[in-house]
Each structure stands twice: as C-alpha cells, then as structure tokens.
Amino acid sequence: MATTEQRVDVLRGLTAAEVAQRVAAGQTNDVPARTSRTVGEIVRANVLTRFNAIVGVLFAIILVVGDIRDGLFGFVIIINTLIGIVQELRAKRTLERLAIVGEARPRVRRDGEVVELAPSGVVLDDIIDLGPGDKIVVDGVVVAADGLEVDESLLTGESDPVHKQVGDQLLSGSFVTVGTGAQRATKVGREAYAAQLAEEASRFTLVNSELRNGINTILKVIQYLLIPAAILIIWSQIRTQGSDIREALVGMVAALVPMVPEGLVLLTSIAFAVGVVRLGRRQCLVQELPAIEGLARVDVVCADKTGTLTENGMRLAEVRPFGGHDEAQLRCVLGALCAADPRPNASLAAVGERCPDPGWTVTATVPFSSARKWSGASFTSPDGPQHWILGAPDVLLPDDTPERLAAEEAGAGGLRVLLLVRVAATVDPAIDLTTAVPAALVVLEQRIRPEAAGTLAFFAEQDVEVKVISGDNARSVGAVAQSLRLPRADAPVDARKLPAERDGLADALENGTVFGRVTPSQKRDMVGALQARGHTVAMTGDGVNDVLALKDADIGVAMGSGSPATRAVAQIVLLDNSFATLPHVVAEGRRVIGNIERVANLFLTKTVYSVFLAIAIGLIAVPFPFLPRHLTLIGSLTIGIPAFFLALAPNHERARTGFVRRVLRLAVPSGLVAGAATVTTYLLARADTTATPIQQSTAAVVTLYLVAVWVLAVVARPYAWWKIVMICASIGAFTWAATVPLFFGRDFWQLDTGHVPTVTTALVVAVVAAALVEVAYYLVDRGVGRGADRGLVRR
Structure with a gap:
C-alpha cells in the first residue's frame, strides 16, 4: 500500500x-532513433558491392593491358555508386523528418x-x-x-x-x-x-523482399559462371590470337562485362528510395522499406469504418427517451458519464460536447472496452445513487425488443446508435445485463470522409477488393458502405454469427464485403483466413482494437491521428489522416515493382546473350567479335539509359509472386535469339574475305544492337510519346556512333559500316531475329504466361 x-x-x-x-x-x-543507415553505412553499402567488385577487377585489367576507351564501363561504377548514395541520403533526410513527426x-x-x-x-x-x-x-x-x-x-x-x-x-x-x-x-x-x-x-532494410532475393539469386548464379567463362575465353583467344596475352585479356573482359546485369541492383535501390521520398512528400511515413514492395502485391484491403471511411469526429444528433424518462435528466446522466471517463473515446467525447457535466460524485467506473462494447459508471447524485451504462444496443438488449428494433432502424440509415440503460447495482465488468432498463437511444451522426468514395472506386478499378471490418452495428456499417457504392454492401454480416473455424470464416469473407460487430480477435482471425486463401492483405485502422490485425496483415496502414500503438506496429502511417493517400501508396508500390520487373527483362536478356556469346565463341574458337567499348555502347543505348526512364514510369499492374521464374521466361528466349543471331552474322561476315576484321566486327555489333533495341521496344509496351522518343533517340545515337566520323563517332568506337555486303547480312539476320523475338514474347504472354503471368509483358 x-x-x-x-x-x-x-x-x-x-x-x-x-x-x-x-x-x-x-x-x-x-536513445538515438535510427530511421535509416548512417552516412558511413550508406557509403560502404553502395561502394562495397558484388557488382563493383567484379566490374572493378575487370576495369583494372583494362587499365593495365588495354585501351582506356575499352574501360568506359568502369566509369559506371562511379556513376552508379554516386547515384545510389545521393538518392539514399535524400531518402534518409525525408524519413528522419517524418519519423520525428510520427x-x-x-x-x-x-x-x-x-x-x-x-x-x-x-x-x-x-x-x-x-x-x-x-x-x-x-x-x-x-x-x-x-x-x-x-x-x-x-x-x-x-x-x-x-x-x-x-x-x-x-x-x-x-x-x-x-x-x-x-x-x-x-x-x-x-x-x-x-x-x-x-x-x-x-530500421530500413530490404530483407524478406522477393524482388531483392530474386536479384541476389541471379547475381550469385552469374558469379559462378564468370570463372569458367573467363578460362574458356582466354583459352579460345590464345588459340586464335597466338601468344598475345594482352589481346586475350581484352577479349575476356569484353565477354565478361555484359554478363553482369550492371545497374539492376542500383535501379532497384533507386526505385525504392524514390518511392519513399515521393510518399514522404504526401505525408506518408514508410516504417519498413519492404512495405513498398508489399503494397504492389496487395489484392485485399481490410478497412475499418471509423477513422477510415468516416471521420473520427461525430456529433450528437438526438437523445430519444424511453418509458417516460425526461430528456433533460438523461442529458445530465450522459454528461456525468463523459466526465467520469478521463480518456473518453470519440463517441463519448461527442456526447460530452452537447451534455454538460452535472458535477455528480463518481463512486465506480468501468471504462469502455471493444470486447465489452460498453462503459459505465455509478454516481452519488442529488437524487441518490445512480448506476448507468452506455453501449451498443445489440449487446445490452436481447433480440426483438422494441428498443432494439428502434436502434436497428436508426442504424440502418447510417447513424451511430448507442443505448443508455440503468442498472440496479454498482457497475462492474461482470455485471448482469439482464436487469438493465432501457432509458434512451443516443443517436450520433458520422461524417463520411469526402475522399472515401473515390478511394474505393480506385481499388475497384485496380482489382483490389475492399472488406469493411468494423466493431459497429452491421446495418449501420452497411448503410455507410452502401452510400459509398461498395459492392455487396446491401448484405452486411454480423460477425457474431460467423463460423469460428478458418475455412468457414474464409468462405464468408470471400462472399461478403461488410462485417459489423467484429471483435479485435476476429479482425486478426479474418486477416489470417484471407491469407490462408492466398490473398495479400492490407489492413487499415486507427484504434487500439485494430492493432492485432495490423500486426498480422501483410501491410498494416495506420492513421497519423490514431493511437500510438497502431502507429508503432503499422508499416505505413498516413500522417495526414487522409484515406485518399492510400491509392497513391498502392500505386507507388506497383510502379516500383512493375518497373523493376520490366527493366529486369532488359538486363537479364543481356546476361543471357553475353553468356551465349562467351560459350559459343569459345567453343568455335574464333576471335571475340567485340571490344569492351562495343558492348558498352550497345548496353548503354538499349538497357542502361532507357532503364532509368522505364524504372520511374507510371505502372499500375499488380505484382505477383515468382519474379525470377517469370523474368527468365521472358529474358531467356530473347537472349538466346540475340546471341545466336550475332554469332550467325559474325560467321557469315568472316566468310567474306573482302571484309576487314573491323568490318566483320561491325556487322556483329549492328545485329546485336538491332535485336537488343527490338527487345527494348517490346518491353516498353504499351507506348507513350516519351517511350517512342526514347527508342528513336537510341537509334539516332547508334547511327551517329556507327557512321559519323566526328565527336564520339565511328573512329572512337572503332566501327566501319562501309562494307555493304556484311552490313546487309547484319540487317537481314537482325530482321529475322526481331521476328523470332516477337514470336517468343507473344507465346510467353499468350501461352505459357496465360493466367497468373499474363499482362506482365504488355504493361
């Protein structure tokens, strides 16, 4: 004591x-709150990467034995590293500022x-x-x-x-x-x-990210291929070039550099960082970076009504007395109940605004609980002891009573209805409610958020189903949802009648969209049932009763004005309390993941044709057709530069699981076609004894570029004006590099398009290869890709 x-x-x-x-x-x-990595960790993480290590070694070899022009790819290390550091530092500043606010x-x-x-x-x-x-x-x-x-x-x-x-x-x-x-x-x-x-x-991290894990898996496989490929190329080049080890090493570097999907990891980091910064500008706090990827995969949003579809604030509309009770006296009771609770919830606070405190002495209180769905207090008043409870009519009254029917009728119109009852004994959590005497209905008006209808319409357009899960009366929740034109809102479900087993609960959730009288544990069970059916679930809420469901959902979204507990467990916090921000959050996630998958097709196509060329040229035992600068030119114009634009473009396609499998389905056929076409052109050009070695090499460069730019054209669909300009600019830049003997022209790149027969051969082979690429993409999209994978090519 x-x-x-x-x-x-x-x-x-x-x-x-x-x-x-x-x-x-x-x-x-x-204790310093870490909202991101430190500056030192950011620098180390962007410098000490697997990609930088591999490309750095190859760049060092060129600096020792080759021409600096063949080492242009090495400057990509500096550019990529600087971009990654700058973007993450920008994201760090935004995140730290928002973390303080939230x-x-x-x-x-x-x-x-x-x-x-x-x-x-x-x-x-x-x-x-x-x-x-x-x-x-x-x-x-x-x-x-x-x-x-x-x-x-x-x-x-x-x-x-x-x-x-x-x-x-x-x-x-x-x-x-x-x-x-x-x-x-x-x-x-x-x-x-x-x-x-x-x-x-x-802590901001990319762990448990399917996208990041998939890219790391690809990089590991490539890393294992590099050593045997290097040995094969050196052996082949020594056989064809004699004992000139310098030429052999340059050929090896030219073969290995394009195998590494340079920029893919960088673009992934940039896309996530830019996504965080964009959402930060909309007053959206991302507490875990993988949440952006998770949002791209959401197909069900479970939304609480209060604070999400309706505003937290309410207004007391009327007090409807029963049994001859005096309204003025009842308002004194309501004022006393509000004054007895030092932390009234939104409903009680609205009542307290219109009902003044009579100054009664409080002798006992029972605070509101979302499990009980009522609160109460005992008083010593001028009229003697009084014991009152305010709560949900369907909890405090049995079925089919006149007062219960009156409450349901009012709730069906979208009003929030509470019941004031008087009990004979001091209020206690275990009090017998069968003795409660109905005194009045307390009717509250809920204000629907003006942006709610547009948000629900957005989700419908994006094939995301919205489930309204509320602790309020089912008919009242259904009326609100109906006014927002939510499908199947005319058949609200009382959660107290839902089956307890997971399968039965999942069936009910699949068939319904509006659920009332849901307890906190049921919200959690509902999220689990939907996840068991293969859904990716986002849960929105702002109250304490939402915490367990927010924590278990794939993505938890809390309102900034909600309880600290909800903000603590949610991955996304809408600091402006606007439900209208959520479509921007979902769209940002889809943009990031969809675009990374798009550009991954480009990078891995290059990896496939590079591996094919290294093996084919090594086995055929002919000089490697390219200098490192040739592949730098092709990679920059068909992958590197376009990928930066594509990675930041609009994209609303919902991401799906199976990233690596799906990307390889698209990249392997096009990569093999590009590699085979290049080898074919090179062998045909070598058979023409009137062509010089540079002209033979140029023919291979032309074929590989044209096939690669066609892959870019396919992946960039559907077209927008800026995509057409991007492709045309790439073609114009390559034409300049291959034909104009001026600044950064054919002399710099060591190309010669003056031999008509070899160039004609290159163009014909490229056209045939482009047709095969088109057929391969069509078959993947329409055949193998039908169903879960469909639509990923033609975004």
Missing part, C-alpha cells in the same frame, strides 16, 4: 531540479502539471500518465490504476490484455487497451525494451 507522501509524489511528479539531476547523471531515455509522445507529470514530451525527454523516476491506446515507452511500475489493462502481445505473443494493478511491472513495447493509470519509469535508455524495439521497428 502506497503511503500518503508517496501519493503526493505521484501526483506532483519530479521537480525541475530532480529532472536536471537525472539528466546530469545520464539517466535519460535519449513518434509517440508520452504525457509526463512535472511539478504537478502534465506535459507532453518526446520519448527521449523521459528520465528515470518520471511519472507517466497512461490511457487507452498509449504506447508504453519505458519500463516501469504501476503507481495508479483505474481498470488498467495492457496488451503485451508484441512482447509475449499473448493476445489477451493483462489486468494491471498498483505495483505491477510494465514493459516498454506494450500498450494500454482499457482504463487509465500512471507508471513510474524504472528503466530508461538502453536498459529498457524501448531501445531494442525502436531500432528494430525503424
């Missing part, structure tokens, strides 16, 4: 002098007053006020409790809230679900769970 002196300290909190003393002693909660701010008692601080401002022994939805930011002990219940599921996995009394321990990372109280901070800074959890929650 706390002493009177201790209670005074609890009410007063620490003094300014005591706070200063603890700050001087280092007893603060000032952080939880505990209310601390100092010198008898309650002040709101950043978590870093808490010191040892601070007294922190607690209420529903508050995140516990430091470890501590309960010093005051009034129906205090804490959810520790983030720490223990136990979903049931834990009832806390004075003297019980609290761990940072948990959050308050019901009731109010206060804690004394006993562990702060690095000693508390908060330091560990904050770092894990805010």
